[in-house]
Amino acid sequence: MMPSTTRPEWKKGAYRLLAVAFWLLAWQLTAMAVGHEFLLASPLQVFISFVRLLTLPSSYLAFLNSTLRVLVGFFTALCLALLLAAGASRSRLIHELVSPLVALARSVPVTSFVILAIILVSTRWLSALIAFVIAFPVIYSNVLEGLFAQDKALLEVAAVFRVTPFRKLIYITLPQLYSYLLSGAVTALGLSWKSGIAAEVIGIPRGSIGEKLYSAKVNYNTADLLAWTAFIVLLSLLTNKILKALFSRGREALTRL
Amino acid sequence: MSDQILLKNITKSFGSNIVLKDYSLSIPTGKSVCLMGPSGIGKTTVFRLLLGLTLPDTGKVSTITPMSAVFQEDRLAESASALSNLRLVTGRAKDESNLHLLHLLGLGEEGKKPVKEFSGGMKRRVAVARALAVDFEFLLMDEPFKGLDEETKKITAEVIKTYSAGKTILLISHDADEAALLDADIIHFS
Numbered sequence: 001m002m003p004s005t006t007r008p009e010w011k012k013g014a015y016r017l018l019a020v021a022f023w024l025l026a027w028q029l030t031a032m033a034v035g036h037e038f039l040l041a042s043p044l045q046v047f048i049s050f051v052r053l054l055t056l057p058s059s060y061l062a063f064l065n066s067t068l069r070v071l072v073g074f075f076t077a078l079c080l081a082l083l084l085a086a087g088a089s090r091s092r093l094i095h096e097l098v099s100p101l102v103a104l105a106r107s108v109p110v111t112s113f114v115i116l117a118i119i120l121v122s123t124r125w126l127s128a129l130i131a132f133v134i135a136f137p138v139i140y141s142n143v144l145e146g147l148f149a150q151d152k153a154l155l156e157v158a159a160v161f162r163v164t165p166f167r168k169l170i171y172i173t174l175p176q177l178y179s180y181l182l183s184g185a186v187t188a189l190g191l192s193w194k195s196g197i198a199a200e201v202i203g204i205p206r207g208s209i210g211e212k213l214y215s216a217k218v219n220y221n222t223a224d225l226l227a228w229t230a231f232i233v234l235l236s237l238l239t240n241k242i243l244k245a246l247f248s249r250g251r252e253a254l255t256r257l
Numbered sequence: 258m259s260d261q262i263l264l265k266n267i268t269k270s271f272g273s274n275i276v277l278k279d280y281s282l283s284i285p286t287g288k289s290v291c292l293m294g295p296s297g298i299g300k301t302t303v304f305r306l307l308l309g310l311t312l313p314d315t316g317k318v319s320t321i322t323p324m325s326a327v328f329q330e331d332r333l334a335e336s337a338s339a340l341s342n343l344r345l346v347t348g349r350a351k352d353e354s355n356l357h358l359l360h361l362l363g364l365g366e367e368g369k370k371p372v373k374e375f376s377g378g379m380k381r382r383v384a385v386a387r388a389l390a391v392d393f394e395f396l397l398m399d400e401p402f403k404g405l406d407e408e409t410k411k412i413t414a415e416v417i418k419t420y421s422a423g424k425t426i427l428l429i430s431h432d433a434d435e436a437a438l439l440d441a442d443i444i445h446f447s
Contacts, residue, residue: 153328153330153332154332154333154334156310156328156332157326157328157332157345157346157387158345159310160308160309160310160324160325160326161325161326161345161346161387161391162323163345163346164348167344167345167348168345171334171337171341171342171344171345172334172345175334175336175337255336255337255338255341255371257341257344257349
């Protein structure tokens with residue numbers, strides 16, 4: 001019998017756990033070497049803060065507010081990027097009109113946008129606006145690339161068989177666009193979280209994760225700071241999982257059509 | 258019977274490469290015709306001109322509609338099932354007859370599997386099924402039996418003949434036996 005070249009699942013899991021344990025230990029040793037909690041909290045102190053924050057109602061309000069705003073920005077970007085990319089794939093004028101905006105959004109630093117946005121809009125929806133500005137070019141570019149990469153031979157088939165626009169969308173465009181849209185949306189959602197929370201830290205809207213991070217920073221409370229960071233990572237992972245599940249459901253629904 | 262499908266004094270070039278020069282072809286409606294000739298002589302260009310996918314530089318193309326076609330390549334939606342590939346051109350309303358057609362072509366069991374899992378011969382039959390699933394007056398087929406074994410060729414030819422009875426067929430092939438399978442008159446491409 002040929003020896004198996006793939007590593008068993010339990011071994012992969014064990015290696016992963018060992019790696020996490022190694023870095024936690026490194027962190028603990030560094031914290032002990034620094035010797036000041038306000039400079040670098042230990043993993044245990046962060047865990048205690050994490051659990052304590054979970055018992056506070058104000059934490060849930062912050063989760064809700066920030067998640068809502070980031071998701072509003074992200075989904076607005078998703079819808080608008082889909083619409084404009086569809087338009088740009090058919091109209092040179094729309095393509096040329098949107099291109100400079102996309103290039104601008106890609107190159108201008110987030111901080112510049114945030115400061116400009118603080119002047120122009122209320123800080124309450126600042127993170128939504130920044131999440132939108134950051135997510136839009138990523139999704140737009142990916143969708144447009146997907147639309148331009150459509151199988152021309154299959155589009156000729158659609159033309160010869162006089163396929164209706166709806167059926168063309170369901171059987172040709174969406175299946176071919178799926179991987180471009182998914183990869184763009186997943187990247188954009190991660191960036192939305194990063195930029196949205198960064199905007200909140202600068203704008204300090206009341207009852208947001210950004211406000212909590214800012215408060216932890218001014219009080220030199222690194223345990224809270226890292227605990228809030230862990231919450232952001234978890235929320236980002238959770239929304240990412242939900243988004244992927246939604247896309248997966250959408251793909252299954254398409255194959256049943 | 259009048260010649261309704263016509264290419265008249267067609268010239269077509271791609272860059273500096275002149276593919277057709279003052280070329281004319283007429284196909285009597287209701288007949289099966291096989292266009293034969295060596296590779297690279299312009300048969301596929303004629304196919305594309307008749308389908309309206311390529312415009313001639315000069316000359317006139319007149320044809321009858323609706324048309325249906327089997328392309329030289331399978332041109333299938335690979336992630337979709339065989340049935341969905343037929344739904345692309347017919348919609349869901351003809352599911353029952355589409356499944357029957359797939360069954361006749363020996364794809365009854367595989368109708369709902371993704372095409373990407375199919376062999377070359379199976380994909381070719383899906384492409385043929387797609388062409389036969391729609392209503393047409395003129396059926397154009399560019400090497401429809403490519404990749405099929407002799408037995409499957411015969412079965413496929415019978416299904417094509419059944420579904421295209423009384424309709425006009427243009428077959429493009431290198432093989433006179435394939436023309437015979439469809440009772441097609443041979444026109445040597447020159």
